[in-house]
Amino acid sequence: xxxxxxxxxxxxxxxxxxxxxxxxxxxxxxxxxxxxxxxxxxxxxxxxxxxxxxxxxxxxxxxxxxxxxxxxxxxxxxxxxxxxxxxxxxxxxxxxxxxxxxxxxxxxxxxxxxxxxxxxxxxxxxxxxxxxxxxxxxxxxxxxxxxxxxxxxxxxxxxxxxxxxxxxxxxxxxxxxxxxxxxxxxxxxxxxxxxxxxxxxxxxxxxxxxxxxxxxxxxxxxxxxxxxxxxxxxxxxxxxxxxxxxxxxxxxxxxxxxxxxxxxxxxxxxxxxxxxxxxxxxxxxxxxxxxxxxxxxxxxxxxxxxxxxxxxxxxxxxxxxxxxxxxxxxxxxxxxxxxxxxxxxxxxxxxxxxxxxxxxxxxxxxxxxxxxxxxxxxxxxxxxxxxxxxxxxxxxxxxxxxxxxxxxxxxxx
Amino acid sequence: xxxxxxxxxxxxxxxxxxxxxxxxxxxxxxxxxxxxxxxxxxxxxxxxxxxxxxxxxxxxxxxxxxxxxxxxxxxxxx
Numbered sequence: 001x002x003x004x005x006x007x008x009x010x011x012x013x014x015x016x017x018x019x020x021x022x023x024x025x026x027x028x029x030x031x032x033x034x035x036x037x038x039x040x041x042x043x044x045x046x047x048x049x050x051x052x053x054x055x056x057x058x059x060x061x062x063x064x065x066x067x068x069x070x071x072x073x074x075x076x077x078x079x080x081x082x083x084x085x086x087x088x089x090x091x092x093x094x095x096x097x098x099x100x101x102x103x104x105x106x107x108x109x110x111x112x113x114x115x116x117x118x119x120x121x122x123x124x125x126x127x128x129x130x131x132x133x134x135x136x137x138x139x140x141x142x143x144x145x146x147x148x149x150x151x152x153x154x155x156x157x158x159x160x161x162x163x164x165x166x167x168x169x170x171x172x173x174x175x176x177x178x179x180x181x182x183x184x185x186x187x188x189x190x191x192x193x194x195x196x197x198x199x200x201x202x203x204x205x206x207x208x209x210x211x212x213x214x215x216x217x218x219x220x221x222x223x224x225x226x227x228x229x230x231x232x233x234x235x236x237x238x239x240x241x242x243x244x245x246x247x248x249x250x251x252x253x254x255x256x257x258x259x260x261x262x263x264x265x266x267x268x269x270x271x272x273x274x275x276x277x278x279x280x281x282x283x284x285x286x287x288x289x290x291x292x293x294x295x296x297x298x299x300x301x302x303x304x305x306x307x308x309x310x311x312x313x314x315x316x317x318x319x320x321x322x323x324x325x326x327x328x329x330x331x332x333x334x335x336x337x338x339x340x341x342x343x344x345x346x347x348x349x350x351x352x353x354x355x356x357x358x359x360x361x362x363x364x365x366x367x368x369x370x371x372x373x374x375x376x377x378x379x380x381x382x383x384x385x386x387x388x389x390x391x392x393x394x395x396x397x398x399x400x401x402x403x404x405x406x407x408x409x410x411x412x413x
Numbered sequence: 414x415x416x417x418x419x420x421x422x423x424x425x426x427x428x429x430x431x432x433x434x435x436x437x438x439x440x441x442x443x444x445x446x447x448x449x450x451x452x453x454x455x456x457x458x459x460x461x462x463x464x465x466x467x468x469x470x471x472x473x474x475x476x477x478x479x480x481x482x483x484x485x486x487x488x489x490x491x
Contacts, residue, residue, distance in 0.1 A: 021462040024414075087455070087464070137457020137464055 002168075004121040005236060006109040007143040007151035008128060010088060011160035013105035014045035017084055018074045020137045025072060029053055033061045033073045034253070044076055048160070087136050093239060095124055100237040106155075108148050110236035125163040133161065147232040149184050150175060156182070171230055176203025183227055190217060190224075202228045248278050251292055251339025255395045258335040264325055266396045269318045269389055271340040276314035277374055279342060285310035285352075286342025289320040295333040303328045310344070310352050313366045317342060417461035418490035422479065434468055434479055437486065445472050447479070456480075461489045 010016070014032040019025050029050035031043045041061040053068040065071050085104045092099045095118060098110035111124050118124050125142040132140045139161035143154020146168070153175055154164040166174055181191040183202050193216055199205055205213065206228035213221030226232055250271045258264050268291075279286060290304040305324045307316060321340045329335075346352065354360055376385050390397040421438040436446045449471040456467035458480055465482030480487050 020457060020459070020464065023460065023462045084464070135455040135457070135464075137459055 001112065002146045003110060004112045004115055004124075005145055005148055005151040006111060006121060006125055006128070007145075007148065007155040008088070008092065008107050008109065008125075008132075008140045009142070009155040009159070010084070010105040010132075011139045011141055012045060012047050012051075013084075013138070014076060014081055015047040015050070016138050017080055018077070019047055021080070022074070025074075028072055029055070029068050029070060030072045030074065031055060031061070031064065032076050034076070084136055084138060088132055088138070088140070089239075091128060091131050091135060095128065097239050098236040099239045102152075106152075108151065108236045122163060122165050125165075129161060129163055145171075145230075147230055148234055148236065149227045149232045150230055152184060153178065153182060168230075172203070175230075176201060176206060176228075178202050180205055183224060185220065185224065185227070190220070193217065247290075247341050247343035247345065248275050248282070248284065248286065249290070249292075249339055249341025250274050251337060253337040254335070257296060258338065258396075260331070261326065263393070263396065264329075264335065264338065265318075265322055266389055266393055267338050268321045268325065268340060269314070269387055270397060271338070272318035272321060273314040273387075275340060275342055276312050276317055276370060277377075279312035279345075280348070280371065280374060283348045284345040285312045285348050286317075287311070287344040287346075288342070289317055289324065290341045290343060291321050291324050291328075292339035292341070293325065293329060293335055294337045296336050297333060298336070299333070301328060306344075308355050308358070310346050311363075312348060313363065313370055315366070415460045416490045417458075417463060417487050419485055419487045420479075422486040432481070434470065434486070437479065437488075440490075447472055448474075451476070458487075458489060461487070463487060 015030055018032055019030060027049070029052075030047045031050050032045045033043045034041060043055060043057055043059055043061060043064055045057060046055050050064075050068065050071060053064075053071075055064045055068060055071070061071075061073055081104060085101075089099060089101070089107060092107055092109050096109050096111045096114050098108075100108045102108065111118070111121060114124065115121065118127065121144040125144050129140055129142055132138060139159075141155045141157075141159035141161065142163045143151040143157070143166065144163065145151040145154055145166040150166045150171060154166045157164040157174070178201060180186050180194050180199055180202055181188075183205065186194070194200075194205070197212075197216065199208060205224055208225070210222050210225040213225050215221070217224065252267065252271065254267060258267065275286075286307075287310045288304055288306050290302060292300065292302050294300040303324050305320055307320055311317065317340065373385050386397070418440055420440070422434050423436050424432050424434045426432055433450050434447045436444055438444055447470045451469040451471065453466055453468040455465070457464040458467070458478070463480055463482050465480045468479040468481070470477055470479055478489060
């Protein structure tokens with residue numbers, strides 16, 4: 001039986017939430033952007049009016065203001081975005097238990113087994129579209145198809161507040177004429193390689209021999225070929241299989257460029273403390289530590305490593321992060337922003353394999369120590385207890401809690 | 414243009430777990446009884462900017478909305 005997959009995308013998500021809460025902004029060009037004073041002056045989201053000025057997500061606020069002097073810049077309000085993201089997912093859940101998030105504002109739904117209850121894919125999509133509008137005040141665009149890739153393409157075709165159906169009858173007309181870079185996983189470098197051999201549209205990819213793509217792009221070439229032909233059969237994950245939190249991370253654009261390992265060490269401890277605190281708060285322990293480093297020229301690396309055991313101890317996270325950093329960073333340029341993240345989360349009371357070589361008693365003591373620090377900080381403020389290391393440069397010693405980066409997620413899990 | 418007016422509300426849980434408003438104090442201190450709750454559902458207030466559970470109520474023979482947003486109540490005031 002052919003699957004019925006929906007991809008629902010909250011339109012201009014951050015900007016729409018801000019406009020909902022500030023009705024006086026609705027008919028003006030609005031962007032959500034980081035603070036200029038703290039050097040995160042880039043645009044995170046825009047409303048349609050700002051879009052009509054040619055403003056792009058990711059560009060600097062000063063650049064955008066040159067094109068649109070009346071641009072209104074509002075700071076992000078992540079807690080509120082997470083609340084609205086959950087509200088939308090609660091609506092999706094009324095139609096299926098297969099709801100898979102792709103970032104904060106996009107979800108796939110597999111409603112194959114719900115069509116007898118609620119009507120065909122298009123009817124369900126329209127019902128969801130109406131409910132999201134009335135219950136949250138936001139709009140979604142929904143793509144309906146038999147696979148996840150085409151459903152996602154569909155949700156981009158008509159927006160805001162619209163439903164697009166991509167069926168076996170119309171996909172060659174609707175999808176194949178799109179530029180190849182619209183396809184999932186065709187980024188700038190793949191796009192360059194494809195155009196070099198004359199493949200400009202999704203149809204070009206679909207009709208070329210998969211062997212050609214394989215020789216050009218490796219195994220990704222074959223994936224792209226099957227995506228373009230609607231042969232993707234990746235399942236939509238069950239909502240219960242998905243821990244709501246996959247990882248806890250923090251990143252910071254630093255108040256000044258980082259010049260050496262000592263600077264980085266301070267920052268890694270600051271970030272790791274906040275991560276450890278949040279792990280404890282949500283009752284998780286993490287095992288894989290990832291770092292994310294971006295230099296002055298915005299060139300970025302991501303690296304990761306594993307701890308021997310699951311932990312929420314800040315010192316262990318920071319040491320691991322620093323070890324990964326030293327192994328991978330060559331200091332050709334100063335660093336502008338840095339992030340740490342703990343993944344592979346388990347509930348904190350899960351039984352885990354103890355190490356034969358570490359002294360577990362010391363770890364238990366460290367657990368208690370860190371929980372006590374949480375208590376002290378809750379009562380007397382974040383800066384009431386600090387590591388000596390963090391006093392070496394007051395400027396770098398910020399409290400990063402409010403700046404939770406939302407990491408991109410992989411399609412294949 | 415309407416304003417978002419936060420109000421003090423006295424509400425009660427029914428035995429099946431539903432929360433219903435009984436009366437509220439307007440910002441000038443005046444007390445208004447909620448004579449009837451017609452229905453309630455999740456909804457956004459596009460007029461004043463907010464989102465929560467919207468109670469459609471009869472107060473002084475007029476139909477009004479009370480919104481419960483997280484744990485604060487508001488109305489769309491003139």
